[in-house]
Amino acid sequence: xxxxxxxxxxxxxxxxxxxxxxxxxxxxxxxxxxxxxxxxxxxxxxxxxxxxxxxxxxxxxxxxxxxxxxxxxxxxxxxxxxxxxxxxxxxxxxxxxxxxxxxxxxxxxxxxxxxxxxxxxxxxxxxxxxxxxxxxxxxxxxxxxxxxxxxxxxxxxxxxxxxxxxxxxxxxxxxxxxxxxxxxxxxxxxxxxxxxxxxxxxxxxxxxxxxxxxxxxxxxxxxxxxxxxxxxxxxxxxxxxxxxxxxxxxxxxxxxxxxxxxxxxxxxxxxxxxxxxxxxxxxxxxxxxxxxxxxxxxxxxxxxxxxxxxxxxxxxxx
Numbered sequence: 001x002x003x004x005x006x007x008x009x010x011x012x013x014x015x016x017x018x019x020x021x022x023x024x025x026x027x028x029x030x031x032x033x034x035x036x037x038x039x040x041x042x043x044x045x046x047x048x049x050x051x052x053x054x055x056x057x058x059x060x061x062x063x064x065x066x067x068x069x070x071x072x073x074x075x076x077x078x079x080x081x082x083x084x085x086x087x088x089x090x091x092x093x094x095x096x097x098x099x100x101x102x103x104x105x106x107x108x109x110x111x112x113x114x115x116x117x118x119x120x121x122x123x124x125x126x127x128x129x130x131x132x133x134x135x136x137x138x139x140x141x142x143x144x145x146x147x148x149x150x151x152x153x154x155x156x157x158x159x160x161x162x163x164x165x166x167x168x169x170x171x172x173x174x175x176x177x178x179x180x181x182x183x184x185x186x187x188x189x190x191x192x193x194x195x196x197x198x199x200x201x202x203x204x205x206x207x208x209x210x211x212x213x214x215x216x217x218x219x220x221x222x223x224x225x226x227x228x229x230x231x232x233x234x235x236x237x238x239x240x241x242x243x244x245x246x247x248x249x250x251x252x253x254x255x256x257x258x259x260x261x262x263x264x265x266x267x268x269x270x271x272x273x274x275x276x277x278x279x280x281x282x283x284x285x286x287x288x289x290x291x292x293x294x295x296x297x298x299x300x301x302x303x304x305x306x307x308x309x310x311x312x313x314x315x316x317x318x
Contacts, residue, residue, distance in 0.1 A: 012050045045081070069106075069108035069203070070110070083112075105135060112142050183209045187204075210235070213261060213262065
């Protein structure tokens with residue numbers, strides 16, 4: 001069984017602003033490290049910048065215990081986000097991330113999104129130079145948005161695979177990050193097989209469905225205005241209610257193992273391949289420890305078959 005990583009984004013950005021406190025987030029990172037989690041995933045756009053600062057503080061005196069992953073390529077403005085893949089910007093962004101993270105090397109540097117105005121090969125070439133300079137150890141790519149392909153009828157990750165084929169000609173891809181969970185399994189269709197065939201690692205983003213698969217959210221409960229789920233079509237009261245059978249099914253499996261629905265959801269992701277690392281986000285130390293415990297949960301063939309039989313998740317555009 002593989003290991004579980006820690007997504008640091010919710011600690012300072014995008015989720016429940018009233019619960020984002022530096023001391024609480026620091027304790028969550030330390031609890032995760034103590035529980036055996038070593039991959040910490042962040043990005044310069046989270047905050048922006050405050051998430052990397054938090055990770056840097058959390059790793060003071062513990063840098064050797066962590067595999068640090070961060071991202072570049074997206075700029076956060078007033079009510080908008082734009083891509084910037086210009087080589088000069090990439091170099092400056094890396095230096096800034098190193099300062100905020102208080103480290104001399106980033107273990108995995110990921111391209112958050114390709115800039116449509118810059119050939120992705122140019123951006124990737126600049127990132128490869130950072131490896132040669134000793135500032136970065138490996139490069140990764142985040143999957144492009146899936147909604148456009150869904151509307152066009154193309155496979156969800158065709159666009160990402162095209163990008164991967166292009167950048168592989170410049171410098172090897174060490175990891176791909178994309179959404180993968182019980183309620184969002186599209187990566188299993190083509191993206192994960194692409195990675196497996198080439199020995200490329202896979203970071204499973206949102207493996208708990210933005211918190212929905214933990215069973216701790218109530219349909220119609222509402223979210224704080226800054227919380228991304230307040231505007232997400234999956235989190236309308238109607239869709240949350242419609243997808244309750246998924247949570248009920250995970251809870252049923254969890255009860256057989258003395259586990260939680262979140263641990264079952266993470267164990268399912270881990271089962272998808274030895275190169276898969278789920279990266280659940282959390283702000284709380286008890287949940288960080290709970291998530292780490294999923295690496296010790298061995299689902300049976302009966303469990304897996306039961307999960308596979310759960311109703312397909314619904315979304316507002318279904």
